[in-house]
Amino acid sequence: MAKNFPTREENYSQWYNELVVKADLAENSAVRGCMVIKPYGYAIWEKMQAALDKMFKDTGHQNAYFPLFIPKSFLSKEASHVEGFAKECAVVTHYRLKTGEDGKSIVVDEDAKLEEELIVRPTSETIIWDTYKKWIQSYRDLPILVNQWANVVRWEMRTRLFLRTAEFLWQEGHTAHETKDQAVEETLTILDVYAKFAEEWMAVPVLRGLKSQSEKFAGAVDTYCIEALMQDGKALQAGTSHFLGQNFAKAFDVKFLSKENKLEYVWATSWGVSTRLMGALVMSHSDDNGLVLPPKLAPIQVAIIPIYRKDEQLEQISEKVKTIKSALEAKGISVKFDDRDTYKPGWKFSEYEFKGVPIRLAMGPRDLENGTIEIARRDTLKKEIVPIEGIEDVIENLLNEIQEKLYNKALDYRKEHTFEVNDWDEFKEKIEAGGFVLAHWDGTPETELKIKEETKATIRTIPLNNPQEDGKCILTGKPSKERVVFAKAY
């Protein structure tokens, strides 16, 4: 029941879990910290995948696949990389089970111990760079622009549905280039792809920028990110694009002969977005009645519900609906006609609201007489009776309008919750209340850490094309040239 949803002021996580389970998106699995994504939720992920995959291909990338298991020794080749992931790796030590001495239980066969343990990939840089070593000899082999869709495992202490699950689905791009400039350009190209996807498909406005050195990816030279603000005022890192320099090339000894016949290390990038985006989607738009999906990512864009007493009424309605349905489908709009007689109309109304279906149509005997149909939109919950004539154009426009409105609403929210702050007390107050806080910082990791300890706020990003201005660090008062974005984050 909608009224049983905890409000946003209450524990957000509880609200979120309720929402997700009731909206049929996902539920917790028996495996600790992993998730079961139900068919409806997975359909949203598939839509995201399809859109992203096209954008990658349009920018010259290809898909490939690499092993799930990584020899333990690979992980230790890049020092900061191993340090970043060592504490959250699942390790495979044996390859066989056997029946226990009691004849019933199943135990690990100690004779089947692996010579070298395997790590379930927390990310694939190492195994991919081990492979690239074999692929690259000449500048003619470059660039390599490869993406993989995969699952990864990070054994987090604490998990949170979609945002930090022990296993998650993602894509990870791994590219190799001749020059530093080409690699940096690639990093920024992908950052732009991510930002466009977030804004144009998910209707989630994002900040584009650089991570501070202490927040960057383990093994990267620079980490670029897109950063979104959720409805509860907390920030969410929605995607990252890393300039890896020559770190992995050196660790895995990947060299090529340049046009000048010189042996050089290749330049690298890696980048990824995950099922965390599903969390971002839910937490950006949903309300106390359930999900609100942007039309471009909604598996069902229009749900049609018949209202009837007698079977012959249903027949008449179905007849009319068929025409509407095919007219909409001709425009590429996905339509579900829900003529199940096992649920009543009111039940279905709530069901599609939970699921975030952008537009709901209802047709009953009154509409049959008048040549009308009831149209209800999920984002505003408003409904009106309109003529059936030309309904497909009305809906097509309305879907576009809803997509745009969701984005603008989220953008307005972010504007209202972005503050320029010059005073430490005000800083603490604004951080506590939630939102992006733009403040000066002296650029040192020590100050960054101290601010984190005192306020739980981290530097979310140093925006691209950040305006330069003289100021004083919010904590130390030392001189600073630009403001950075602070917030409490998921």
Add this chain to the structure above:
RNA sequence: CGGGGUAUAGCGUAGUCCGGUCAGCGCGCCUGCUUUGGGAGCAGGAGGUCGCAGGUUCAAAUCCUGCUACCCCGACCA
């Protein structure tokens, strides 16, 4: 791994202090009839080793001991 909580039907819970008509309630589920423009009403029904293992007792959901799992807050993190 530190601190705090919780465990009773598919879900949510009452009962635990004070042992004994104590295994109950709501939602959901099943059957029938009436209903169908915002999660229907009535009647009947199914569903439980009270997290697990010991112990105390004439008697344990309730008291004691040990274990396990989950949740929240930290540390970690896409």
